[in-house]
Amino acid sequence: MNHNISLQNVSISSSMQCCNCNLNSLCMAVSLDLSEMSKLDRIISRGKPMRKGQLLSTQGENFISVFALKTGSVKTYTTSAEGDEQITGFYFPGDLIGLNGIHSGTCPDSIQALETTTACKIEFEQLDQLSVDLPKLRRQILKTMSKDICNEQNMLQLLANKNSDERVATFLLRLSNRFKARGFSESRFRLPMSRNEIANYLGLTVETVSRVFTRMQKNGFILVNNKEIQIVELKALLKLANNTA
Amino acid sequence: MNHNISLQNVSISSSMQCCNCNLNSLCMAVSLDLSEMSKLDRIISRGKPMRKGQLLSTQGENFISVFALKTGSVKTYTTSAEGDEQITGFYFPGDLIGLNGIHSGTCPDSIQALETTTACKIEFEQLDQLSVDLPKLRRQILKTMSKDICNEQNMLQLLANKNSDERVATFLLRLSNRFKARGFSESRFRLPMSRNEIANYLGLTVETVSRVFTRMQKNGFILVNNKEIQIVELKALLKLANNTA
DNA sequence: ATTATAAACTGATTCAGATCAACTTTTTGT
DNA sequence: ACAAAAAGTTGATCTGAATCAGTTTATAAT
Numbered sequence: 113m114n115h116n117i118s119l120q121n122v123s124i125s126s127s128m129q130c131c132n133c134n135l136n137s138l139c140m141a142v143s144l145d146l147s148e149m150s151k152l153d154r155i156i157s158r159g160k161p162m163r164k165g166q167l168l169s170t171q172g173e174n175f176i177s178v179f180a181l182k183t184g185s186v187k188t189y190t191t192s193a194e195g196d197e198q199i200t201g202f203y204f205p206g207d208l209i210g211l212n213g214i215h216s217g218t219c220p221d222s223i224q225a226l227e228t229t230t231a232c233k234i235e236f237e238q239l240d241q242l243s244v245d246l247p248k249l250r251r252q253i254l255k256t257m258s259k260d261i262c263n264e265q266n267m268l269q270l271l272a273n274k275n276s277d278e279r280v281a282t283f284l285l286r287l288s289n290r291f292k293a294r295g296f297s298e299s300r301f302r303l304p305m306s307r308n309e310i311a312n313y314l315g316l317t318v319e320t321v322s323r324v325f326t327r328m329q330k331n332g333f334i335l336v337n338n339k340e341i342q343i344v345e346l347k348a349l350l351k352l353a354n355n356t357a
Numbered sequence: 358m359n360h361n362i363s364l365q366n367v368s369i370s371s372s373m374q375c376c377n378c379n380l381n382s383l384c385m386a387v388s389l390d391l392s393e394m395s396k397l398d399r400i401i402s403r404g405k406p407m408r409k410g411q412l413l414s415t416q417g418e419n420f421i422s423v424f425a426l427k428t429g430s431v432k433t434y435t436t437s438a439e440g441d442e443q444i445t446g447f448y449f450p451g452d453l454i455g456l457n458g459i460h461s462g463t464c465p466d467s468i469q470a471l472e473t474t475t476a477c478k479i480e481f482e483q484l485d486q487l488s489v490d491l492p493k494l495r496r497q498i499l500k501t502m503s504k505d506i507c508n509e510q511n512m513l514q515l516l517a518n519k520n521s522d523e524r525v526a527t528f529l530l531r532l533s534n535r536f537k538a539r540g541f542s543e544s545r546f547r548l549p550m551s552r553n554e555i556a557n558y559l560g561l562t563v564e565t566v567s568r569v570f571t572r573m574q575k576n577g578f579i580l581v582n583n584k585e586i587q588i589v590e591l592k593a594l595l596k597l598a599n600n601t602a
Numbered sequence: 603a604t605t606a607t608a609a610a611c612t613g614a615t616t617c618a619g620a621t622c623a624a625c626t627t628t629t630t631g632t
Numbered sequence: 633a634c635a636a637a638a639a640g641t642t643g644a645t646c647t648g649a650a651t652c653a654g655t656t657t658a659t660a661a662t
Contacts, residue, residue, distance in 0.1 A: 190514065193600055198514040212510070214496075214503035220510070240499070244489055251459075254485070257502040258459035264509030265457070265465070269435065269443040271516035272560030276649065307610060315517030320649060322611050338610085338658075355438055521619065552640060565619060567641055583628075583640085 129153050138206025138294065139180050140252050148246050155238040158182070161230045168209075168223035168231060175213030177233045181205050184229025185304040187313075188221045199313040201263070202226070202305060204290055208256045211236075226304040269356075271315045279314045280324040281353035284334070288343060299346070303339045328352075374398050383451025383539065384425050385497050393491050400483040403427070406475045413454075413468035413476060420458030422478045426450050429474025430549040432558075433466045444558040446508070447471070447550060449535055453501045456481075471549040514601075516560045524559045525569040526598035529579070533588060544591070548584045573597075 130141040130149045141149050161183075162168065168179055171191060181203055188209065189199045200221055203209050213219045214236065243250035270279055292298035303310070311321045328334045333349050335342040343349060375386040375394045386394050406428075407413065413424055416436060426448055433454065434444045445466055448454050458464045459481065488495035515524055537543035548555070556566045573579045578594050580587040588594060 190510065192514065196518065198517055200510045200513055211499075212503050212506040215500040215507065216503075220507050240495070244492075244495075247489075250485070250489075253499075254456075254502070255460040257499070257506065258457050258461075261457040261502065261505050261509060262460065262465050264506060264513065265435065265445045267513055268445055268509065268516065269437065271513065272443055272557070273441065312517070317650060318610075319612085319651085323649095326611075551638095562620060563640075564621085564642085568619095571641075 128158055130156065133182070135180075135182065135206040135294075140208060140249060140256075142252060143248050144246065148248065151242060151246065152249065155242060156180075156232045156234050159231050159233055161228050162225045164225055164227050166225050166229075168225065168229075169219045171219055171222045173219050175210070175217050175219050175236065177235050178208060178210035178213075178239065179223065180232040180234065181207050181209065182230040182232060185226045186223050186229055186231075187226055187305060187309060188223050189312075190221045197312065199309055202287075202313070205294060208253075211253070211257050211260070226309075266356075274354075276314075276316055276320050276324050277327075277352050278354060279316060280310075280321060280328070281349050282356060283310065283314055284341065284343065285349060285353055299343045301341055303341060373403050375401065378427070380425075380427065380451040380539075385453060385494060385501075387497060388493050389491065393493065396487060396491065397494065400479055400487060401425075402478045404476050404478055406473050407470045409470055409472050411470050411474075413470065413474075414464045416464055416467040418464050420455070420462050420464050420481065422480050423453060423455035423458075423484065424468065425477040425479065426452050426454065427475040427477060430471045431468050431474060431476075432471055432550060432554060433468050434557075435466045442557065444554055447532075447558070450539060453498075456498070456502050456505070471554075511601075519599075521559075521561055521565050521569050522572075522597050523599060524561060525555075525566060525573070526594050527601060528555065528559060529586065529588065530594060530598050544588045546586055548586060 130136050130139070130144075130153050131146060133139070133141070136142065136144075136149070141152060144152065168186060169177075171189075183205055185205075186203050186209070187199050188201045188203070189197050191197050209223060210219070212221070239249075239253070243253055270282055274282065287301065287303075288298045291301050305313075307318050307321050307325075311318045314321070325334070325336050328349075329336050331345075331348070333343075333345045333352070335344055375381050375384070375389075375398050376391060378384070378386070381387065381389075381394070386397060389397060413431060414422075416434075428450055430450075431448050431454070432444050433446045433448070434442050436442050448468075454468060455464070457466070484494075484498070488498060515527055519527065532546065532548070533543045536546045550558075552563050552566050552570075555561075556563045559566070570579070570581050573594075574581050576590075576593070578588075578590045578597070580589055
């Protein structure tokens with residue numbers, strides 16, 4: 113019986129294992145060997161595709177699992193008591209999301225698909241248990257959280273100091289870098305989020321974001337066609353962002 | 358010989374052990390039993406007092422240790438390429454600092470004493486190793502990082518959405534809560550940081566912070582005497598902060 | 603296809619907080 | 633104790649982005 117199940121697993125999911133996932137260099141599976149990866153595989157459940165707008169988790173619900181994005185993109189956001197929404201991040205394939213729920217035991221933010229998205233789901237307790245035997249995995253979890261903290265700190269710097277041009281330029285350059293790291297074009301990409309979402313994330317209004325895009329296009333730095341962005345003058349954009357991509 | 362050393366340890370440091378530290382309910386040692394705590398004790402080195410302005414660690418240097426504050430207070434800040442400083446946090450006794458260096462292997466920010474301050478220093482590799490055998494310690498480290506992420510996200514919300522009154526009110530209320538958690542008065546406390554540092558942290562100018570303090574005092578919400586703050590009308594302050602302390 | 607609805611853009615006006623400048627108080631060093 | 637430097641406060645003015653309002657373009661629904 114056990115044998116049966118395992119055969120089934122193999123046949124169904126040959127392309128659904130960490131070792132075959134083309135994201136393992138970005139994801140938790142980085143630097144794990146085959147036997148370690150198969151242990152990780154055993155505690156991962158692969159979700160079916162979610163449509164735009166669907167929630168991967170909801171602010172306030174019990175913290176049980178973390179998620180690793182396979183395809184698509186999501187935003188995380190918190191809703192304040194007065195009901196206004198603050199986007200805290202955008203995430204792409206390979207990103208591990210949800211670790212910020214550990215300390216309170218509840219999800220501090222909602223995770224929503226920006227487009228058709230698939231994600232792997234991992235029960236945190238199992239992941240933590242597995243991390244005892246797999247130092248590389250343990251380190252990877254800590255690295256992910258450490259990086260999250262640094263990213264948020266970079267955002268603080270952006271919001272505390274920078275004007276609208278600098279914010280938008282930095283935003284585009286960071287996206288560009290993240291797409292590049294995933295093997296996509298760094299100079300031509302599609303924004304999965306709306307202008308409103310960009311504005312919210314950057315602490316600006318939609319109007320301002322729109323104006324900055326228009327101005328950057330007029331100056332020949334970028335080409336904008338609705339959500340399609342092309343970076344034409346990387347250097348100029350870097351200068352606008354004060355080289356702090 | 359071994360015996361000798363251990364005797365010495367006991368005699369010198371009876372009050373210098375986690376189990377005798379009045380902060381262990383806030384610090385890593387939370388919920389560890391005596392034998393677990395003594396293991397933690399063995400890898401902790403207690404630093405001598407640092408004076409105001411001294412650096413606990415410097416941005417860019419190799420990441421080796423994390424710190425647990427015993428007394429005093431510190432700020433963490435990053436210095437950008439152009440040389441301007443962004444304060445990313447203020448920390449008080451019991452806080453564990455420096456975990457954000459894990460992912461890059463270098464310290465992403467500098468940690469500076471705001472007053473006379475003592476801190477325990479723990480080599481991260483040893484802490485990580487110890488966490489394998491002490492699930493509660495492992496969990497505590499993850500909780501600390503998770504909470505850090507949430508704190509930064511709260512700051513994002515503050516900087517992206519709130520006006521100067523809301524920022525300063527929220528700042529004071531959060532400080533009040535943290536002092537309360539440490540057994541100090543929640544309604545009367547001394548700010549260890551300058552107006553400049555508050556302004557920098559909150560994404561405002563010194564002038565604006567000063568004006569907000571003055572206005573709050575005129576309205577009878579707080580009493581300000583240089584760095585001494587007294588919260589007179591908690592409710593009014595909460596309302597100013599939109600109840601998001 | 604066609605309408606309804608939402609998202610995005612553009613212009614005019616307003617305003618909160620930055621900037622500039624002067625002064626007062628506190629802290630530091632001799 | 634004193635001078636010098638730093639920190640903090642207050643007022644006047646300016647400005648970048650918010651707000652308000654209207655139009656255009658894209659997306660969704662029938």
